[in-house]
Amino acid sequence: MVKKQIENFDLEQICNSGQCFRMKKLAENKYRIIVGARYLDVYQKDGESIFYCSLEEFTEVWEEYFDLKRAYKLYIEKINPKDTYLVNAAKLGGGIRILKQDLWEMIVSFLISQQNNIVRIRRCIENICREYGEEKITASGEHYYAFPKAEAFACLEEDDLKACNLGYRSKYVVRAAKAVVAGEIDLQAIEKMKYAKAKEELLKIFGVGVKVADCICLFGLHHLEAFPVDTHINQALEKHYKRGFPKRRYKGFEGVLQQYIFYYELFGEKTE
DNA sequence: TAACAGGGACGTA
């Protein structure tokens, strides 16, 4: 078990930010996250985080995964103080960090996310993990499922995942899996690309549009300059940034601010 | 009961 005081790190906010669909709030101050084939419980209260793992695992896996070495405070400090909307957004969602998640997992997750709500996205992902993911057992004897590899979907018919509630998105996931297994999509190559090139490559995947590509870039490749625009963000931009969001000022970490805005739109005070 | 919207994208025109 590892105990740490960490600024700008709030698992409740990260849960609600919708970047990770396999993190759950178990009870007050208690969170559980499944990453690939790994599993972690975290207790978090009053700025103190307790990670239920060895110090080794913490430094090798989780510190990286939660992006804990990065000082998000520096981003927040760069916000234009005259921009009260963004200042308030960062005040509310300042505990969000951009997780370093698995590329394949993000491709599938955000293919499923389209025209869908978070509760149902979670269920869809639980379903495909249960059906196609490898079953694991923790040291304490709890069962969980790893996220399915592309190979697990590649042999399916395009509509087979409708049984997991994916609806018309089933064929997107199956086709993407086939393309990965066939080598038409090279995940390792995409991981080495810069943002613009990676996005271009992701857009070739059937079912991936501009918004989903940006989500994959931000959450699966940690390109912090990716700025996904969905309906919520679009509304916020129309309301508060009629002349456009000042991307130049925030060059290189637009995606972090996108998360603050998104979170603020969903959970902030409604000041209509 | 029916209509609608929910972190879009595709195909067609």
Place this chain on the structure above:
DNA sequence: TACGTCCCTGTT
């Protein structure tokens, strides 16, 4: 560029 359609579920 615009618009209908895709599937499912919770909400009104």
